Amino acid sequence: xxxxxxxxxxxxxxxxxxxxxxxxxSEGAPEAWIELDPMYAPALLGLEAGGRALLITxxxxxxxxxxxxxxxxxxxxxxxxxxxxxxxxxxxPIGLHEVTILEMRPSEAGAPARxxxxxxxxxxxxxxxxxxxxxxxxxx
Amino acid sequence: xxxxxxxxxxxxxxxxxxxxxxxxxSEGAPEAWIELDPMYAPALLGLEAGGRALLITxxxxxxxxxxxxxxxxxxxxxxxxxxxxxxxxxxxPIGLHEVTILEMRPSEAGAPARxxxxxxxxxxxxxxxxxxxxxxxxxx
Numbered sequence: 001x002x003x004x005x006x007x008x009x010x011x012x013x014x015x016x017x018x019x020x021x022x023x024x025x026s027e028g029a030p031e032a033w034i035e036l037d038p039m040y041a042p043a044l045l046g047l048e049a050g051g052r053a054l055l056i057t058x059x060x061x062x063x064x065x066x067x068x069x070x071x072x073x074x075x076x077x078x079x080x081x082x083x084x085x086x087x088x089x090x091x092x093p094i095g096l097h098e099v100t101i102l103e104m105r106p107s108e109a110g111a112p113a114r115x116x117x118x119x120x121x122x123x124x125x126x127x128x129x130x131x132x133x134x135x136x137x138x139x140x
Numbered sequence: 141x142x143x144x145x146x147x148x149x150x151x152x153x154x155x156x157x158x159x160x161x162x163x164x165x166s167e168g169a170p171e172a173w174i175e176l177d178p179m180y181a182p183a184l185l186g187l188e189a190g191g192r193a194l195l196i197t198x199x200x201x202x203x204x205x206x207x208x209x210x211x212x213x214x215x216x217x218x219x220x221x222x223x224x225x226x227x228x229x230x231x232x233p234i235g236l237h238e239v240t241i242l243e244m245r246p247s248e249a250g251a252p253a254r255x256x257x258x259x260x261x262x263x264x265x266x267x268x269x270x271x272x273x274x275x276x277x278x279x280x
Contacts, residue, residue: 001200001267002204003144003145003146003147003198003267004143004144004145005143005144005145005232006143006204006231006232007143008231008232040207040223040231042207042208042221043207043208043221043222043223043230043231044221044223044224045208045219045220045221045224046220046221046224046225047221047223047224053223054236056232056234058143060141064142064146067180067182067183068182068183068185079185080185080186081182081183081184081185081186081187082183083180083183083184083187083193083270083271083272084184084185084186084187084271084273085186085272085273086272086273090183090270091146091148091180091183091269091270092145092146092148092196092269092270094196094234094269094270096194096236096272127141127143129231129232129234130223130230130231130232130234131223131224132223132225132226132236133224133225133226
């Protein structure tokens, strides 16, 4: 079974280190660009500026051998299993981010397609794994 | 950069093939068990029966080279990019499932820890990648 991820693109963000990034998009995270590998541009059909989307990322600075942590890094709070938290430190550091698509630019001659989104707490260079319809109702 | 997933466990479900499975958990999906590799049991600390959790799975029967599809397999509907759908056919077939934890059983002497959850449309044998706090507010 193939369990190797293929990044579909990368985050371009003014956030450049994990310590400076908000812990959640809702905590004041900035706009960011998603640069999509041109080969995946056909998979964007139907997404539109103004719409909502769920981004799935690979939090590449996450520590994969951490099983318990203090929520929000606050040592006054009791240890919890990482599966009961949203910590980026976990066996498979997959990030989920519900965003608004502010702008879409098509790819040109091998250059990436670009999506401007808000808010996004993932740092610059974070691999993007997937984009999904955010509709909770059946859509595909 | 390591982009290889480590399954933390597997789905045990009465659903055994993709064609028979509901497209969404909310469409009549059954209960299922999550069998968790014993090494990850410490990461469950803080999860409780009765709580909600977000499961992340690897939809191992998804076709990774599909970029566009007819939503819900309905050829009367216009083609959409897979990133505008919830189709399991996509470059990285990651599944998201919001469930209620009905029961938790600790691991015993190398046997898996088990979580009984509902509803889950993923089929028997689906690798589980992650469990996250479903709280949209900051929690870890």
